[in-house]
Amino acid sequence: MTVRIGVIGTGMIGRDHTRRIQQVLAGAQVVALSDYSIDAARAVQADLAPDATVYETGEALIGAADVDAVLVCSTGSTHEAYVLAAIAAGKPCFCEKPLATTAQGAKNIVDAEAAHGTRLVQVGFMRRYDAGYRMLKQVVDSQIGTPLMVHAAHRNPAVPEQYVTPMAIHDTMIHEIDVLRWLLDDDYVSAQVVFPRVSSKSHSKLRDPQIVLLETAKGVRIDVEIFVNCTYGYDIQCQVVGEEGLANLPEPMAITKRLGAELRNDIMTDWKARFVDSYDVELADFIAAAARGTASGPSAWDGYVAAITSDACVTAQESEGQIIPITLPARPALYN
Known part of the structure; x- marks a missing residue:
């Protein structure tokens, strides 16, 4: 057919x-x-x-x-x-x-x-279909023991002038919101956002970088760095710390070179190429x-949970460090 x-x-x-x-x-x-x-x-x-x-x-x-x-x-x-x-x-x-x-x-x-x-x-x-994330999930599910913490980062080389603070959640971190929930088979119960020193590459309507702190129903603590004017490339990082070991999201395949008295490899700059x-x-x-x-x-349930979580994260952005609870309604049987 x-x-x-x-x-x-x-x-x-x-x-x-x-x-x-x-x-x-x-x-x-x-x-x-x-x-x-x-x-x-x-x-x-x-x-x-x-x-x-x-x-x-x-x-x-x-x-x-x-x-x-x-x-x-x-x-x-x-x-x-x-x-x-x-x-x-x-x-x-x-x-x-x-x-x-x-x-x-x-x-x-x-x-x-x-x-x-x-x-x-x-x-x-x-990202649920990315080979690296699927490899990471297999290890998290079977090899490193009970997950305790996640350290993640979402870095872009630059964003347009019209990109503003809430977009760091709705347009950028939305992928981490979904994929980390899938990776851990867990739901979020609270969100907090803290702001480091603002990058000189930012502008008056964008506080960049920022750190989102999430807590899950099983007690896993997650920190996600969002840095959308990092200048050096498009860089997605994820490390899961378990009771018996830790696991890192693999880097995209790249040739390592010894050149000009340096050891180097290229870093992608285009998100489309990273997840093609x-x-x-x-x-x-x-x-x-x-x-x-x-x-x-x-x-659709995953999309709904991501929307609820995103709204809570934006509220946390606006509340200057307060911890914002995340409450989910009962999940319809269709999605069990």
């Missing part, structure tokens, strides 16, 4: 996912495209999917009879409405993060999917599940 996919949002990630489906992966074909800029959708059609139909609205695309499954790659504020429409149509839906821009919006999706009775939504938390393989694996997983009329991988 070839899964016929409609892509909503043909910007950078939508274009790349279209390329991935058309040129890299098996089992699917892009048959429909939509974007708020009709010219952008037509450009992707011309370059990558000449047989696809271009729709003026995402809703029209979702309702098309020849669309089996939907990719939502549009701006975050539109995600909730498109995902709810896909659920109402009974069509599997892959939604790039965030699932919704508010926790209530994510809850609306969870409620709709639970009422439908079948999982239809996969959220684009691609995981995007392939996550979409292959979605296609396989969509062929069965369902979804797998990170769920």
Whole structure:
């Protein structure tokens, strides 16, 4: 069976996912495209999917009879409405993060999917599909004893001028929020944010770097450094300390050189290159599940928990060091 996919949002990630489906992966074909800029959708059609139909609205695309499954790659504020429409149509839906821009919006999706009775939504938390994180999880689950602490870092070489303090949570640390919860099989109970000295590379609306401190239900303590103007490269670090040992996320493959009286290796600067393989694996997983009329991988519930946790972290940013409790509602049986 070839899964016929409609892509909503043909910007950078939508274009790349279209390329991935058309040129890299098996089992699917892009048959429909939509974007708020009709010219952008037509450009992707011309370059990558000449047989696809271009729709003026995402809703029209979702309702098309020849669309089996939907990719939502549009701006975050539109995600909730498109995902709810896909659920109402009974069509599997892959939604790039965030699932919704508010926790209530994510809850609306969870409620709709639970009422439908079948999982239809996969959220684009691609780190769960990264080979390094999967290796790390295998070791954490079986070799280092009970996890006690996690030390993590998310560093970008630079961010645009419009990037402001809350975006360090909603746009950047959202990946750590999801992947660490998955890595530990645990939920968060509190958040605190502390601010070191501000980097001179920052600006008046961005406090950078910052450190987020999380506590889990099992008592694991987590610290995550977010430094989005580190200048030297795109650098993702994670170390889990257990009762019997510790485990580090492996570095991306790079050639080590002895050159000019120095021992050196390159550090990536582009997040797309760092996780390119995981995007392939996550979409292959979605296609396989969509062929069965369902979804797998990170769920709407995971997206909802990430939204609740993100909101708590932003409150912690604004509260100047206070510890903010994180309370989760009962998880619907669909997600157990």
